[in-house]
Amino acid sequence: MSVFVCGWLQFPVCHSESMGSIPGVSLLLLAVSVSLLTSPSVQGGKILVFPVDGSHWVNMNLLIQSLHARGHEVTVVRTATSWYVKENAPHYHSITVTLPEAINIEEQDFFVTFLVKMLTIQKEGASLIGFVKFYWEMLGALSKIHQQASMLGVEIFENKTLMQSIRDTQFDMVLLDPGLPVGILVAHELKLPTVYNVRWITSGEGHFVVAPSPTSYVPTSGNAVSDKMTFGQRVKNTFYYAFNTFIDKFVVCPHYDRLVSRYFPDQKFYHLLQGADIWLMRVDFVFEFPRPTMPNIAYIGGFQCKPSKPLSSELEDFVQSSGEHGFILMSLGTLVKGLPIEITSEIAAAFAKLPQKVIWRHAGERPNNLGNNTLLLEWMPQNDLLGHPKIKAFVAHGGTNGIYESIYHGVPIVGIPLLFDQFENVLRMEARGAAKVVDATKITWQNFLETIQEVLHNPSYRNSMKRLSALHRDKPMHPLDTAVYWVEFVIRHKGASHLRTESYKMPWYAYYSVDVICFLTAVLFTLIAIVVGSIRFLCFRLCRRRKPKQE
Template identity: 75%
Template sequence: MEVAPAVCLLLLASVSLLTTVHSGKVLVFPVDGSHWVNMNLIIQGLHARGHEVTVVRTATSWYVKESVPHYTSLTITLPEAISIEKEDFFVTFLVKMLAIKKEGGSPMAFVSFYWEMLGALSKIHQQASMVGVQMLEDKTLMQKLRDTQYDVVLIDPGLPVGVLVAHELGLPTVFNVRWITSGEGHFVVAPSPTSYVPTSGMVLSDKMTFLQRIRNTLQYGLNTFIDKFVVCPVYDRLVEKYFGSSLNFYHMLQAADIWLMRVDYVFEFPRPTMPNIVYIGGFQCKPSSPLPSELEDFVQSSGDHGFILMSLGTLVKGLPKEITSEIAAAFAQLPQKVIWRHAGERPDNLGNNTLLLKWLPQNDLLGHPKIKAFVSHGGTNGIYESIYHGVPVIGVPLLFDQPENVLRLEVRGAAIVLDVTRITTESFLDAVRKVVNEPVYRNNMKRLSGLHRDRPMHPLDTALFWIEFVMRNKGAAHLRTESYKMPWYSYYPIDVFCFLTGLVLLLTVVFVKTVKFLCCRIFGKRKPKQE
């Protein structure tokens, strides 16, 4: 008879716990552009679970809208728009890069371009840091944020100004991350031996020759230099201004409670990791939905040949017409239908089998049974969607991490990679025919797809669980190493090596002196016999 009350109490406790979990408050600092697509999915998931989400955006945000049902926006007006929020920023960047490659990549032109890129990088972080200045200087706003009593701050640390606001509010932080100020996120929080971990910016696998290891180590040094002397000083000045000289921005960055890493080791090369890194690679992937009727009719008209999908992301309109015309001429010779996301000038030589669209349902097309191959620039979202649906890739990387991404598929036999500046009708046609007609590429991608899907829970659910974990437990300090607080000579134990070396030398000297002393005492007493 006494079991029922106990059960009731248990149910009430469970309901109370669920109410606590599902009434949390999350403050979000996103990065605009393609990064926002990922962050928005997590925000939608949090909203669906009953959490209140506030998104910090700038008045000039490209993708982050002000009025949306699943979050409340906090709009910050800056003196100057952040460069990456300008639609033509990446297009201009791409055109310059392609021009240098096309001219043969002379050292002087490359150095000039790299110097200009460093200047642009510093300017972007200076512009982004003003979000922190505007917020920290607005005492009324900061008090309002304190009174709201947020449970956690969710940050995309590509532009890490949210770290400063989270520190001021004394809140635990969760990173939605792959890229950070110094490149790939692992390099900030986990051991990264350059002997087998490719450095950001190096198109290398984890099996490197001696010369490749030299290049990889030098690139790691360059990345560290850029982070220390180009990026971090922008935020260090703010840290000193608002929190004093005893704090270090880089240490604040490393102190995040949980790192939601947009990586899956089906795609990434194996490497050391840490307890507070949670892997959510491919969390944006989902089963395909039916296509719009007109698009479905076009796909069905391909018959047994199927169709090829091509999308180069938001940068496609930056490709010169002479390159797109070579691609179009190659497509025209194929028996397959082609659906091409293209927003630029209409290419020459376009065949009747090719449909140009300014927008297309990429995930739904990749999941269609008639698809044969995916021509992609190597953006992370598209790569994971192609893995999820088992579609082999023809990689045409353009910028940033894209060459590294398509290399990982090529190493696994699921892609062919082309240099965009050297594409001809013949080379492109040959690559497409190989991927479409040789079963090895599709079979390898199907194997990756099976591995990617074989997990205990969907990676989006994993991400939401760990955000709520931090909310419930007011952080995750027990999973975070304190090694980032150690000086470099202690971390790499140079001081221990020096001490042990000195001790060995001291013992050696003592041993030699002792032996010499004993020898002198023993043999010094023996006098030569006189005749």
């Protein structure tokens, strides 16, 4: 059996201080044996994985490690320029494909450069020119990324030796991140079931192509609103939905449509995209607003979360030196290494006025006004610091991984959203009373200091986050175990077509019952016409009969 997978995994292990009595150990071994014998199992499968580089790979790698630990053989498809997905790893084999040019997101300075451009445009204000410039930059970069990614499909399909090697391996399934969906075409060529490790697809949030998504209360990708929208917000939400559909159809999908028409002329790209067996959705409704769903969606939001480990002696000493004030953690994630110096200097000045210690993941130019209470690190154990009892707040950009780790450990957030879905993520946390948001382009040391102090001293933020943490942890199964279960389910049953609706194959007018509405409308008008015509005919006859009598 074969499974293609991408990811990173670690299992938290609890160690008891003593083995206890021999009968206790025997009972424990008996319980474990019974559990192993009665739980669904699958013979080690072969999984083919198509990941997306950057922070997405952190999630995928975790899942791959878990599958490897369960005895599955994992093979990851990567490009020669990938900077996160390594060619050699103990828990997966790799297939390296050389592209004519590197995919932009695989260049380490791409997101830094992109962020600087976006911040410059945003500072010019909400003028029409600024709006057009912002989206022109974004759409150009988006089209380029997908054009480069589509070449991965060409390189694979045109390499007959590689394709034959993949066929000979006899994979059982394909696991992929549909943010760059080339793996979907390879899975179709191999006639293999597919599992998505997903939140984002080509058109935005994954639910929008697999589940009903009424724009009346489901916020559209890119629109930072809650599910309780005013009339004006609903109009704006519908506009965003139409705009996202336009971008997907005319900016992103043409690159993959050309691939499909070249290698599968009888298929449509979007049908292949929507035809996945299982969607492992990186969403938890403790964080996400309630919305319609489908039976082939399994929710694994926060599957990367785990208990914290002890800090190094140097970090522990620094944290303990904070005394009763505790410490604040700041990180902008894995993609953006640093903000422009004028912004970081304002942040540093605000930190310097706090009694708390600050640990700041920062790899850019050293900010001015840095206080003695602030420690700059190029890397830090974020999860372990978030789980430390002395932490008071987390200053974050709003990436999904950091959000879920904050929820898991119950740490309130000061949000500085910078790119993409980060604005929506921090809005969701703010709507639940667990975060306070500041605009990166308008940061001054005064307003940033006020925001931090409000989160530190108003207990409602921490209480709200503690409540979310309790809800998030209260599950019958850890989200990572859920993800592994559904991957193995697909291997055992060679797919999960019984959970997948075929509605995506319907033409749009049939899906929305436009043809039915038109037919019923026509029937109604026909009946009305018959009734009106009959009444007019009877009236005409009656009038003709009365006229001679009067004469």
